Amino acid sequence: MTSAVLVGAVVLTLAGCGAGQDDTAKVPATATGSLESLAAEVKCRPDMQTDADEIRQALCKNADGKFVLATFATDRGQREWINDAKDYGGHYLVGRKWVAVGDDGVVNALRGTLGGEVEAGADHSGHGAKHSG
Template identity: 80%
Template structure:
C-alpha cells in the first residue's frame, strides 16, 4: 500500500501538470485550428487572399512571395514529402517560423504564421534561434 500511494501521487502530479500546460499554452486556440489545407500553390494562396509572386517554378518545388492581410510570407509547395522535409530541415537553420501542411510550407514571422494557421491549418515549426550566438567572439 505504501508503494501505491507514492506512485499515485506521481501519476496525479503528472496529470495535473499536463492539464495546466494545456490550459496555459492555448489549448482553446489549438481547438480552433481548421483542417490542414491541401492543393496547389495558387489554391493555397487564394485561401489567404494572396496573389503569389512566383520566384521558383520547378518540378520539385514551387515558391512564391505572398502578401496578405496577415503580412508578407513565403509560400512553397513540393512534389514529394521527402523533398519538403529536406527543405524545411535546411531552412530551419536560418531561424524563422514555419507553417507546415502536406507538401506545402508558409514561412514568415510568428504573427504571420499564427494568422495563416487560422485559415490554412497545419503545424507550426520553429527554426533555430541564433540570438544566444550573437556577439560571441570565441
C-alpha cells in the same frame, strides 16, 4: 511505446501547456492543394520565384504580412527543404507538401486559415556580438 509515438505524445502535451482547449478548436483541418489554391485561401496573389517540378515557391503578402509559400512534389523533398531552411531561423507553418514561412505573427494568423503545424527554426538571438544602434 515506439519513439515516434512517444515524441508525438510529448509534443501534444507541450502544445497543451498554457493553452486552453479553445485554442486547438480554432485550428481548421490542414489545407491541401496547389500553391495558387493555398494562396487564394489566405488572400494573397503569389509572386512566383521558383516554378520547378520538385518545388514551387512564391512571395506572398496579405493583411497579416509578408511570407513565403512553397509547395513540394514529395514529402521527402519538403522535409529536406524544411530541415535545411530551419538552420536560418524563422517560423514555419507545415502542411502536407506545403510550407509557409514568415514571422511568428504571420504564421499563426495563416494557421487560422490553413491549419497545419508550426515549427520553429534555429534561434540565433543569443549568438554573436551585441550590436549597437
